[in-house]
Amino acid sequence: MGPPRHFTASDVVDRVRWQLQSQPPVSNDKTAQASGTHDGGMARGGLSSPVTRVEFVPVRVDSIAHHGRALFGDGAEEQIHHGLSRIQSMLGHEAVVVPAVSGGRLLAERRRLVPWGDALPAGTAALASRPWPGRIPDPQPATVFASLIPVLLLDANKEKVRTDHRGGLIAPPMWFCPGGDPARRRLVAQWAGPWPLRQRWWDADHRLESDRFQLVDGNGEAWLLLLDEQNWWAEARYD
Known part of the structure; x- marks a missing residue:
C-alpha cells in the first residue's frame, strides 16, 4: 500500500477503484448468475455488487522516521509514488x-530487485559492503543480462580462444561473435584479461570455475565475458 502517509481515505478509495478498473465488467445480473459469484460478490467476469467495507490487515x-516528508514538500516524488x-x-x-x-x-548476484515500497531484505547492505575478491571494479556495466548469453x-x-593451465591465453583473440553466430563475427579492437574467478570449490552444486574477460569489438561496443570449461558467455555490456 505504500508509506504510512499514503493511508488517507482518498488513497484507499483510489486503490480500490484502480483494482476494480482492472477487472472486466459484468454486463448484467444474468451474466453474473451464469458465470457464478464468489468471495462476497466477485464474479468471474468482474464485480457484481458494490463495495461496502474495506478492512486493513497489517503485514x-x-x-515512521523512514517515511518522513521532504523538507520542502514532496512535489514530483509524491506524483511518482501515486503513479507507481x-x-x-x-x-x-x-x-x-x-x-x-x-x-x-557475479553481476547477477549483486543485482537485487525489490517491489516498490518494500524495505530491503535484512542483511542486504551488509552483504554489499563485504570485500568480495574477484568482483568487477567500477565503473560497472550498464546492462547486466538476466541470464548469460552464448x-x-x-x-x-578461427579457433575458440582457450586458457592454459596457468590461466593465460593460448592465443590472442581476433574475432568476437555475439550470440555465438560465426556469421556475425566482429574484429576485436581491444581486450584485457583473463582474470580467474573461483568460488565454492567444495560445493559440487554451486562451484564456480570461470575466467573473466573484457573486450571492445570493432563496432565500438564493450563487453564483459565469462569463460567456463567449455564455452564463452556474455555477462554484461558497457553501454
Whole structure:
C-alpha cells in the first residue's frame, strides 16, 4: 500500500477503484448468475455488487522516521509514488520493482530487485559492503543480462580462444561473435584479461570455475565475458 502517509481515505478509495478498473465488467445480473459469484460478490467476469467495507490487515511495521516528508514538500516524488502505486494495484505488488545492490562476485548476484515500497531484505547492505575478491571494479556495466548469453571468441585461425593451465591465453583473440553466430563475427579492437574467478570449490552444486574477460569489438561496443570449461558467455555490456 505504500508509506504510512499514503493511508488517507482518498488513497484507499483510489486503490480500490484502480483494482476494480482492472477487472472486466459484468454486463448484467444474468451474466453474473451464469458465470457464478464468489468471495462476497466477485464474479468471474468482474464485480457484481458494490463495495461496502474495506478492512486493513497489517503485514509488518516500520518506523515512521523512514517515511518522513521532504523538507520542502514532496512535489514530483509524491506524483511518482501515486503513479507507481496505481500500477501495483492494477497489476500486482511485484509488477513494479526497483534495483538494489547486494553481495556477490557475479553481476547477477549483486543485482537485487525489490517491489516498490518494500524495505530491503535484512542483511542486504551488509552483504554489499563485504570485500568480495574477484568482483568487477567500477565503473560497472550498464546492462547486466538476466541470464548469460552464448558468444564466441576466436583467434586468428578461427579457433575458440582457450586458457592454459596457468590461466593465460593460448592465443590472442581476433574475432568476437555475439550470440555465438560465426556469421556475425566482429574484429576485436581491444581486450584485457583473463582474470580467474573461483568460488565454492567444495560445493559440487554451486562451484564456480570461470575466467573473466573484457573486450571492445570493432563496432565500438564493450563487453564483459565469462569463460567456463567449455564455452564463452556474455555477462554484461558497457553501454
